[in-house]
Amino acid sequence: MTVALTLQLGHPLGHQPTPLRLPAPYGMCPFTPPPAYAEAARGGPVTRAVLPDGSPCWLITGYREVRSVLADARFSADARTSGFPFLSPAQRQLATERPSFIRLDDPEHARLRRMVTKDFLVRRVEELRPGIQRIVDEAIDALDTPNKNGQQVRPGQPAGLVRDFVTDFALPVPSLVICLMLGVPYEDHDVFQRLSRTLLDNTATEVEVAGAHRGLTGYLAGLAERKAREPGDDILSRLAARDDLTPAQVASLGFMLLVTGHESTANMSALCVLALLKNPTLAKRLRDDPGLVPAAVEELLRHLTIIHLGLARAAKEEAEVGGVTIAAGDGVICMLSTANRDEEAFGNTAARLDPARPDARRHLAFGFGVHQCLGQTLARVELQIILTTLLRRLPNLRLAVPEPALTYTTQNIVYGVRSLPVTW
Numbered sequence: 018m019t020v021a022l023t024l025q026l027g028h029p030l031g032h033q034p035t036p037l038r039l040p041a042p043y044g045m046c047p048f049t050p051p052p053a054y055a056e057a058a059r060g061g062p063v064t065r066a067v068l069p070d071g072s073p074c075w076l077i078t079g080y081r082e083v084r085s086v087l088a089d090a091r092f093s094a095d096a097r098t099s100g101f102p103f104l105s106p107a108q109r110q111l112a113t114e115r116p117s118f119i120r121l122d123d124p125e126h127a128r129l130r131r132m133v134t135k136d137f138l139v140r141r142v143e144e145l146r147p148g149i150q151r152i153v154d155e156a157i158d159a160l161d162t163p164n165k166n167g168q169q170v171r172p173g174q175p176a177g178l179v180r181d182f183v184t185d186f187a188l189p190v191p192s193l194v195i196c197l198m199l200g201v202p203y204e205d206h207d208v209f210q211r212l213s214r215t216l217l218d219n220t221a222t223e224v225e226v227a228g229a230h231r232g233l234t235g236y237l238a239g240l241a242e243r244k245a246r247e248p249g250d251d252i253l254s255r256l257a258a259r260d261d262l263t264p265a266q267v268a269s270l271g272f273m274l275l276v277t278g279h280e281s282t283a284n285m286s287a288l289c290v291l292a293l294l295k296n297p298t299l300a301k302r303l304r305d306d307p308g309l310v311p312a313a314v315e316e317l318l319r320h321l322t323i324i325h326l327g328l329a330r331a332a333k334e335e336a337e338v339g340g341v342t343i344a345a346g347d348g349v350i351c352m353l354s355t356a357n358r359d360e361e362a363f364g365n366t367a368a369r370l371d372p373a374r375p376d377a378r379r380h381l382a383f384g385f386g387v388h389q390c391l392g393q394t395l396a397r398v399e400l401q402i403i404l405t406t407l408l409r410r411l412p413n414l415r416l417a418v419p420e421p422a423l424t425y426t427t428q429n430i431v432y433g434v435r436s437l438p439v440t441w
Contacts, residue, residue, distance in 0.1 A: 047425055047434075048292065048321055049368070050354040054078060058355050063339040066350070074102040074348035075341070076327075078355040080362035080381070082339040086351050087385040092330035094388050096120045101331040102348030105219045107226040108430075115230055117273040119388060130391065132259070133270060136198060136252050142394045145194075149399060152193045153406045156186050161411070161441075179417045182437040187287040188279065191399055195278030198395075199271055200244060200251025201237075209233060213276045217430045219326075230272075237268035237275070274392070281323060282396050284426070284433030286403050289317045291423075291434055292370065293404070294416055299372060304408040313372035314400045319363070319380035320370045322354040325432040328384055353381045413441040 041051035057064045062079025077083050086092050093101070096112035103109035112120050118129035135141060160180055180186070188210060196203045215221050215229035241257045241264045248254035252274065256267045293300040303309050327350040334345045343349065357380050360367045366374075383390035390396070407414065417438040426433045 043425070043427060047423070048288070048370075050322070050325065050352075050358060054352055054355045055358075058359075061339065061341075063341040063343075068102050068348070069104065070106075072100075072102070072348070074100070074350060075338075075343055077338065077349055077351045078359075079339060080356040080359035083351040083353065083356040083381060084385050085338055086330055086349055087328065087381075087388070089336060089386075090123070091332060091334050091336045092349065093122050093333050094120060094126070094330060095122045096329075098331040098333060100346040100348045102329045102350055104326060105221075107221050107223045108219065110223045111216070111226050111230060115234075115269075117269055119273060123387060127387070129270060132256060132262075133252060133274065133391065137391050137395055139394050142398050145198075145395075146398060146402065148197065149194055149402050150406070152190055152197075153402050154410075156190050156193075157406065157410050160186050179438050179440050182290060182439045183283070183287050183434065184436070187283045187290075187437070190286070190403065191282035192279040194282075194395070194399060195275060198252055198278070199275060200249050200253040201240065201271075201275060205236070208236065209275055210279070213280050214429075216276060217280060218428060219430065220428045233275075234265070234268045234272050237271040238264045241267040241271065277390075278392055278395070280431050281390075281392075282399050284323050284431050285318070285321065285396065286400060287434050287437050288321045288323065288432075289314075289400060289404060290407065290414070290439075291416075291437060292317060292321065293408075294414065294439075295420070296370065299370070300408060302372070303404065304412060307405045307409070309372060310401050310405050310408075311397070312374075312377065314397060314404065315377040315380065316370060316372045316374050317400075318382040319357045319374075319377050321432075322357045322380075322382050323432045324382070324384075324430070325354050325427075326350075326430055327352040327354075328388075353384070356381050411441050414439055415441065 041053035043049070044052050057076055058078035062077065062082040064076045064078065066074050066076045068074050077086055095101070096103075096109075096116055101112075103112070118126055121129070161178075189206070192206045192210065193203055195201070196206065201209070212229040212233040215225055216233070221229075237253070241253055244251075244254040244257040245264075248258060253267065253271050256262055256270055257264070262270075293303070299313070303313055330349050330351065332343050332345050332347045332349065336343050338349075356362070358367045362379065363374070363376065371377075383393040383396075417440040423437065424435045426435055
């Protein structure tokens with residue numbers, strides 16, 4: 018399914034709006050936001066748009082304007098709010114009929130979020146570093162060990178194994194971490210990874226998305242009931258022990274943590290590795306000085322921005338953004354990717370990957386405001402450990418296929434590379 022979005026880019030009266038397809042096609046560089054988004058931004062940071070179902074909305078492309086909307090309680094994250102913009106019928110159905118806590122406004126959003134906040138605080142995540150390091154080391158051990166999944170590179174290439182970095186490393190590592198935190202048996206990872214992919218796919222039908230949601234929440238509800246009888250030291254057990262949550266509500270909380278806890282980090286880690294393979298000078302700098310990795314992770318988060326279709330909101334009352342009056346009932350889409358490349362915020366080098374950028378941490382890759390990503394500290398720590406360890410242990414890591422052969426998940430809510438064949 019192709020999703021169409023029409024923009025009015027400040028053309029003279031009577032000129033037809035320029036149609037923009039969302040997801041817009043990427044240009045030559047897979048790390049650069051689609052050129053159509055940059056064109057929209059040139060018309061101003063707040064641009065009138067028409068959604069696929071014919072309803073109007075606003076596209077917010079400027080850094081300052083995106084922060085303003087995401088921090089403003091007049092803009093609702095509740096998908097049931099009048100005018101809330103959707104990019105596919107299936108996502109509308111999922112978000113309105115089965116809203117997770119990130120699709121609720123305060124005070125209900127805050128009440129549910131507080132139930133799991135302590136598990137993602139900086140101190141708690143730092144305590145997990147040794148365990149995450151073990152998971153990463155073991156994943157590299159498995160990656161570097163010949164088995165039935167490995168194959169020799171094609172004749173004429175250097176001898177060695179070819180691995181798909183996505184399936185053999187990028188997915189297992191964050192899946193193991195979030196399973197450990199939630200108390201989900203990792204042996205069930207094939208099930209929740211398959212269902213998660215359907216839930217994040219804008220081309221999936223309403224029937225497919227509803228089935229995937231039903232399958233995953235049903236699985237988690239059953240697990241929550243078992244945790245209530247036989248609790249462990251994990252998030253689901255603590256939620257299941259509460260008397261103010263039903264098993265279905267525990268499953269809803271666990272659902273969002275499980276899906277976002279592995280899909281986002283998996284896609285981000287694969288893109289980070291690809292970016293370093295394309296930039297061996299930077300990879301060498303980080304290998305020689307691992308102390309630079311945390312700052313490089315912030316810059317990679319800014320530069321890559323995997324939530325590439327933006328964050329949707331709906332105005333509950335009239336508000337002015339970027340000099341434009343947005344009426345109550347209007348939908349807006351905050352484009353994080355263009356905001357993170359805004360030269361007003363990051364200077365005239367905003368389009369470049371610069372690990373020494375002093376203000377990189379101001380990026381909006383995790384959103385902004387009260388709905389800012391709960392797991393951002395965990396994601397940062399995982400990425401820091403992944404990159405530091407890979408650079409040290411696999412210094413000769415390289416692509417096993419020509420770069421143009423790679424394909425990307427442009428139709429998914431989370432941007433990523435579908436497969437990343439590597440050798441060393």
